[in-house]
Amino acid sequence: MYRYDEIDHRLVAERVAQFRGQTRRYLAGELSEDEFRPLRLQNGLYIQRHGPMLRIAVPYGTLSSRQLKKLAHIARTYDRGRGHFTTRQNLQFNWVKLAEVPAILAELAEVEMHAIQTSGNCIRNLTADHFAGVADDEIADPRPWVEILRQWASFHPEFAYLPRKFKIAVNAAANDRTVAAVHDIGLHLTRSASGEIGFAVQVGGGLGRTPILGSVIREFLPARDLLGYCEAILRIYNRHGRRDNIYKARIKILVKSLGSAEFARQVEEEWTQIQDGPENPHAAEFARVAAHFTAPPYQLLAARDAQFEARKRDDRGFARWVGRNVRSHRVPGYAIVTLSLKAPGSAPGDISAAQMETVARLADEFSFGELRVAHEQNLILADVRQRDLFALWQEVRTAGLATPTTGLLADIVCCPGGDYCALANAKSIPIAQAIQKRFEDLDYLHDIGPMSLNISGCINACGHHHVGNIGVLGVDKHGEEWYQVSIGGSQGRDAALGEVIGPAFAADEMPVVIERLVGAYLDRRHADELFIDTVRRIGVAPFKARVYATPQQHERKFANA
Amino acid sequence: MLNAVRSSKGAGIIKSGAVIDDAWRLVTVAQGETPETVALPIGPLLVPVPVWRSRRAELIRREYEHGWPLGVWLSAEEGPEAIAADLDDFSVIAVEFSKFTDGRGYSTARLLRTRYGYGGELRAIGDVLRDQLFYLARVGFDAFAVRADRNIDAAMAGLADFSAAYQRAAGPAAGPTRLAA
Ligand code: SF4
Numbered sequence: 239m240y241r242y243d244e245i246d247h248r249l250v251a252e253r254v255a256q257f258r259g260q261t262r263r264y265l266a267g268e269l270s271e272d273e274f275r276p277l278r279l280q281n282g283l284y285i286q287r288h289g290p291m292l293r294i295a296v297p298y299g300t301l302s303s304r305q306l307k308k309l310a311h312i313a314r315t316y317d318r319g320r321g322h323f324t325t326r327q328n329l330q331f332n333w334v335k336l337a338e339v340p341a342i343l344a345e346l347a348e349v350e351m352h353a354i355q356t357s358g359n360c361i362r363n364l365t366a367d368h369f370a371g372v373a374d375d376e377i378a379d380p381r382p383w384v385e386i387l388r389q390w391a392s393f394h395p396e397f398a399y400l401p402r403k404f405k406i407a408v409n410a411a412a413n414d415r416t417v418a419a420v421h422d423i424g425l426h427l428t429r430s431a432s433g434e435i436g437f438a439v440q441v442g443g444g445l446g447r448t449p450i451l452g453s454v455i456r457e458f459l460p461a462r463d464l465l466g467y468c469e470a471i472l473r474i475y476n477r478h479g480r481r482d483n484i485y486k487a488r489i490k491i492l493v494k495s496l497g498s499a500e501f502a503r504q505v506e507e508e509w510t511q512i513q514d515g516p517e518n519p520h521a522a523e524f525a526r527v528a529a530h531f532t533a534p535p536y537q538l539l540a541a542r543d544a545q546f547e548a549r550k551r552d553d554r555g556f557a558r559w560v561g562r563n564v565r566s567h568r569v570p571g572y573a574i575v576t577l578s579l580k581a582p583g584s585a586p587g588d589i590s591a592a593q594m595e596t597v598a599r600l601a602d603e604f605s606f607g608e609l610r611v612a613h614e615q616n617l618i619l620a621d622v623r624q625r626d627l628f629a630l631w632q633e634v635r636t637a638g639l640a641t642p643t644t645g646l647l648a649d650i651v652c653c654p655g656g657d658y659c660a661l662a663n664a665k666s667i668p669i670a671q672a673i674q675k676r677f678e679d680l681d682y683l684h685d686i687g688p689m690s691l692n693i694s695g696c697i698n699a700c701g702h703h704h705v706g707n708i709g710v711l712g713v714d715k716h717g718e719e720w721y722q723v724s725i726g727g728s729q730g731r732d733a734a735l736g737e738v739i740g741p742a743f744a745a746d747e748m749p750v751v752i753e754r755l756v757g758a759y760l761d762r763r764h765a766d767e768l769f770i771d772t773v774r775r776i777g778v779a780p781f782k783a784r785v786y787a788t789p790q791q792h793e794r795k796f797a798n799a
Numbered sequence: 800m801l802n803a804v805r806s807s808k809g810a811g812i813i814k815s816g817a818v819i820d821d822a823w824r825l826v827t828v829a830q831g832e833t834p835e836t837v838a839l840p841i842g843p844l845l846v847p848v849p850v851w852r853s854r855r856a857e858l859i860r861r862e863y864e865h866g867w868p869l870g871v872w873l874s875a876e877e878g879p880e881a882i883a884a885d886l887d888d889f890s891v892i893a894v895e896f897s898k899f900t901d902g903r904g905y906s907t908a909r910l911l912r913t914r915y916g917y918g919g920e921l922r923a924i925g926d927v928l929r930d931q932l933f934y935l936a937r938v939g940f941d942a943f944a945v946r947a948d949r950n951i952d953a954a955m956a957g958l959a960d961f962s963a964a965y966q967r968a969a970g971p972a973a974g975p976t977r978l979a980a
Pocket of ligand 1: 653654655656659660661662663694695696697698699700701
């Protein structure tokens with residue numbers, strides 16, 4: 239993974255000093271609330287229900303064991319011994335104290351981490367495929383490009399006060415695991431006919447109040463033009479994006495109002511005036527960064543480890559875990575392992591300091607000291623030998639990280655919601671827990687097969703509910719918490735936004751609603767047909783009919799919700 | 800906001816790393832006035848674009864007769880295109896930040912420096928605060944009319960928040976950089 243050089247270290251250290259001074263001036267009354275807010279947000283600091291929340295950047299989801307140990311230390315020292323991984327591959331601490339934040343940032347800087355631009359109206363932490371470098375469907379490793387974009391976006395002087403936040407995702411595989419289509423810029427690494435590396439550029443996607451998939455404005459952008467072209471997009475947005483209405487300030491609204499063709503024309507026009515500049519990044523700089531992402535020292539192994547195969551035959555629990563949480567690796571004899579943060583009864587994405595320490599140790603022991611954060615709020619050990627899987631499984635089982643439900647209904651993606659988030663309309667974690675409880679039976683879950691369920695506590699859609707096969711959105715009705723359900727959303731190359739099935743439900747109705755949706759699917763599915771494919775084939779109506787057929791225990795108070 | 804700009808009239812500014820007296824007066828068109836009729840005090844003036852457009856000959860004559868150099872200020876809504884054809888006329892271009900969170904002026908400055916080749920004084924006016932000075936300098940501002948209610952000497956420290964950058968600067972800024980944009 240990328241390691242800081244002298245410039246990176248210096249910049250992050252100077253940022254810590256800068257924020258320390260700003261915090262001191264704020265506490266001394268020299269900076270007003272309004273003046274301090276954007277400064278603290280661009281250092282990852284929110285004010286939440288219980289006090290400040292600190293969001294730490296995990297650039298494109300890559301972490302070293304050393305960094306995770308530091309996060310565990312911070313969780314114990316400055317928080318209540320827990321952290322929460324988000325749908326943008328970051329980590330949040332929910333119980334920090336404002337005055338201690340500069341000290342936390344200084345601790346992070348020791349391990350080449352920070353909280354820069356994890357919030358605020360700027361270019362946010364970039365996201366990428368959590369299987370980058372190891373996926374068997376990858377066109378080329380995206381990480382050198384994402385790292386260069388990260389540096390370009392960090393402290394970018396022209397784009398620190400945009401109309402609104404700005405999210406960039408980079409996909410480099412046949413099967414998009416980054417949901418690039420719902421980002422302000424989604425980049426799809428590709429090769430031209432002559433083999434040159436470049437990107438398809440998608441702009442103006444987003445969730446929230448106005449969910450929309452991005453439009454491709456350039457089919458092939460040579461990689462050497464990446465930064466200049468992004469600069470052109472950001473400049474058009476910075477100059478012309480709306481600043482009069484926070485709900486209309488994202489780039490998607492600009493793209494929509496201009497039309498994607500006109501937006502593309504303006505970007506191209508801006509770009510023609512930039513493109514005569516120097517090659518960017520320079521080949522030498524690219525080479526310097528790319529050298530950090532060479533393959534680890536893999537051993538030459540057989541494609542199938544006999545001992546591993548035998549274990550799978552003998553131990554049903556192990557086989558089940560392998561079936562769901564282990565996937566193939568591009569290098570023979572290795573595997574990619576998902577460590578589940580979805581144990582029944584837990585808050586999705588939550589992890590204790592002790593679990594962090596365990597995972598760090600296991601990464602050292604089994605996976606070259608590195609790990610990944612998946613936007614589905616799980617952790618990944620990307621380079622485990624097949625022959626080590628059984629030993630690893632026993633360890634992660636003890637640590638409560640072996641729930642064999644990756645990609646199944648119980649692998650719920652869920653924002654912190656009303657338990658923590660000041661913006662929430664409704665709680666989301668208890669809904670996730672109640673659904674997990676209803677679907678505890680592993681055989682049943684496996685029979686239902688792969689499907690996704692995403693929960694957001696408000697329209698900001700941090701739980702990505704629009705792209706869940708089932709999406710749940712917390713809404714506020716006259717001060718009460720209600721839940722709107724959509725189906726048909728999906729990620730990947732054929733990303734789609736879900737359709738709302740009808741009036742909202744009360745919290746205690748939700749497990750039954752999910753059960754009925756699943757029931758309708760099981761009744762109508764063709765052999766081996768996934769939930770999403772059944773929805774696409776038969777439409778929303780049969781699901782709707784099933785869910786609303788008989789009243790639940792509640793009289794539905796808000797029939798037109 | 801106009802108050803903030805007005806009250807900076809005659810106060811010091813940061814220029815070339817020092818606080819200096821400011822000889823420039825800022826002309827604003829108040830309600831009830833028009834660009835055509837607003838009074839032009841003696842001395843070097845920063846005039847709004849509509850005044851420049853409607854009274855260009857008069858302003859140039861003042862420069863010729865009295866030696867008062869010309870200056871213009873762009874509102875947050877006005878991009879560099881508004882004055883791009885006239886850049887050679889100006890000794891100072893000021894860019895207004897109606898709120899420090901409105902980042903349009905950063906693009907304006909960057910374009911004036913890199914696309915239009917403006918080499919004169921580029922001044923940030925309005926809601927100009929210590930914590931934005933470093934980025935303002937990186938996009939090409941070299942003069943800062945810090946908000947009048949703030950300690951301008953203390954604010955100057957903001958220019959030294961960082962000693963390096965990833966991106967190339969659009970103006971004369973120090974320190975190593977890594978990327979070409
Ligand atoms: S979706 Fe809403 S409630 Fe959930 S974390 Fe985001 S802002 Fe908070």
